[in-house]
Amino acid sequence: MLSLGLLPLPGPSASLNGILGSGFWTDPIIIVGDSIIQLKMSPSVFLLLLVAGLLPAARCDEVITTPAAPQDPAESLTPSYQFSVNMFDFALNLYRQLASDSNSTNIFFSPLSISSAFALLSLGARSATQTQILEGLGFNLTRISEAEIHKSFQDKVRSLTRADREFQLDMGSALFVDNKLKLLERFLEDAKNLYSSEAFSTDFNDPVAAEKQINDYVEKATHGKIMELVKDLDLQTLLVVVNFISLKVKWEKPFDEENTKEGDFFVDEKTTVRVPMMQRLGMYNFMYDRELSCHVVLMQYVGNASAYFVLPQQGKTKQVEDKLSKDRILNWLESLQRRSLNLVLPKFSISSTYQLEKILGKLGMTDVFSNKADLSGLTDQVHLKVSKAVHKAMLNVDEKGTEAAAATAVEVMPLSLPPTVVYNHPFLVIIFDKNTQTTLFMGKIVNPTAP
Structure with a gap:
């Protein structure tokens, strides 16, 4: 589960009408994204990812090998190839950061889920904030453009979720939008077209009903694997974005x-x-x-x-x-x-939970978590920054097979x-x-x- 929270910058308080009229809003936005992966018949993976809250801001016999000389990728630098290379760079960079924090604990995460969630967020980011997010995700912007990044995410997800594949992978996202908040049409269209995002009207003044609406959606989308993803929603919540992944695969040759x-x-x-x-x-x-x-x-x-x-x-x-x-x-x-x-x-079952703000900050993604954040592409009603990013993943490995x-x-x-x-x-x-x-x-x- 990744949780992103937005905190207000110092500034005078005002009535709701006054705030809206001046372009500021004191309510928070929460982006929640979750991913579950069940690698059934060993291993089984259940992955909860991305609860992101946004608050407004005022602005033996051995086969021996030695490493081959690095190959010049120039001949293969298609956007798809560059995307995959950058994605793996991000996975390694994130792994090393997590490993440096502790060498005595389990590590498990989904670079695809984390990167897709922040890439979706980058649709609403501008200026240095957007550049830091994309570069922090490992993308070399001199070799792959922003448009190519989003198109690659779109293509990867479509390929991974094809109905004719031999394993089942479901990916998608949903926007639960408070009836007082108006997201920019451009952001909504891009989120839908590129990241398969749906939008639902939600009354966050009734947090109990809002939690039920979100959790029911997540439970259905993840085939009952994730329940009660969100709880104790703040009365000031304006937006919850749920990003889910559900994968089922089998061992080709299961254990007895x-x-x-x-x-x-x-x-x-x-x-x-x-x-x-x-x-x-x-x-x-x-x-x-x-x-x-x-x-x-x-x-x-x-x-x-x-x-x-x-x-x-x-x-x-x-x-x-x-x-x-x-x-x-x-x-x-x-x-x-x-x-x-x-x-x-x-045979085992483990889980890992990470606070990603500092970890991603070490990868250069700093402004989005500070008062310098520019997320003006989400809405023109409020200035936002990300205050919390939590990633939780669970992995089950067993011998089951059909x-x-x-x-x-x-x-x-x-x-x-x-x-x-x-x-x-x-x-x-x-x-x-x-x-x-x-x-x-x-x-x-x-x-x-x-x-």
């Missing part, structure tokens, strides 16, 4: 529940926890990066979704985090080899004993969509028993 056994997971040198460990013997895309001292297994879902599970050698996690880059990821993809493997992976998935083609295994890779200490996970080259989630599992 009968093989799941309790085992040790070594959180650090002093902490060991017991956790159910899933096990599967099969053919995997696998490699060992000698320079970074880490195993990499590429797990496939039915359809075009895949996940990197990166297991650093104990004590080498920071080394992997520091050297992680898009070139490294591409090198892994090119170096993976199909081979037999006995894979042991923990009978059809479990009855896929027989794998031919070598007679020799295959190597075993056991994810029994902190590891990284990157979940992406191959067709759109979109990073959907990124995280680090430090303690699979942590709530």
Whole structure:
């Protein structure tokens, strides 16, 4: 859940009519966005994202690899390619900021959800505020224009939510607008056309009814996965924007529940926890990066979704985090080899919550959280700034699979004993969509028993 709150700048109080007449309004705007992702049949992901409140302002056997030399992307700099590159840069930058705050806690977030929510907000931003938002999201504005950014979001979402895909992903947004507030038509049209946003009239003078209207919409849009997203709405609320994502995918080759056994997971040198460990013997895309001292297994879902599970050698996690880059990821993809493997992976459920104001501020997104904010493209009735940005994500990983998935083609295994890779200490996970080259989630599992 991401929460953005707008605070008023110092200024004289006035009656409602006087404020409206002078172009100022003392009521807050709240933008709420949530995302849920259920990677069903392991892993399952439930992601709550973006509750944004805006208040008015007065203004083993190893496959060895070494990193390939970085490639000059000039030949491939289409807007779609540049968009994907910038999106992954943002994911890595955000990951490093989150990791620098704590190396002892789980990390899990959706760069797609966070970036799409702030990109939607940028439609109403102007001047330096808009530039900082887009550049803070990783976009190189000398190589991709604002129009190309929004068009790329539109294209990615349409591709990801096609009805004929082999997994189900629903994305959308809704504007709950107080009947006293008039949003600019240009913003409403762009929000609808580019981010599939709907608009609903809401009476925030009755916060109980407003909460029910919003929560009922979110519950229905997320298939019952998110309930009571908003509560304790301020009487001054003018706008709530809900941004939702709901994804369901299956393991291409699920684990057998009968093989799941309790085992040790070594959180650090002093902490060991017991956790159910899933096990599967099969053919995997696998490699060992000698320079970074880490195993990499590429797990496939039915359809075009895949996940990197990166297991650093104990004590080498920071080394992997520091050297992680898009070139490294591409090198892994090119170096993976199909081979037999006995894979042991923990079964777990975790959640992560982040206050993003300071984190995004370190990425250059400062004005939007200050009195310098220019969000005049949202409405001409009030000057706004973002005061709060909270992101909450939840990830469930288990061995479930359908009978059809479990009855896929027989794998031919070598007679020799295959190597075993056991994810029994902190590891990284990157979940992406191959067709759109979109990073959907990124995280680090430090303690699979942590709530």
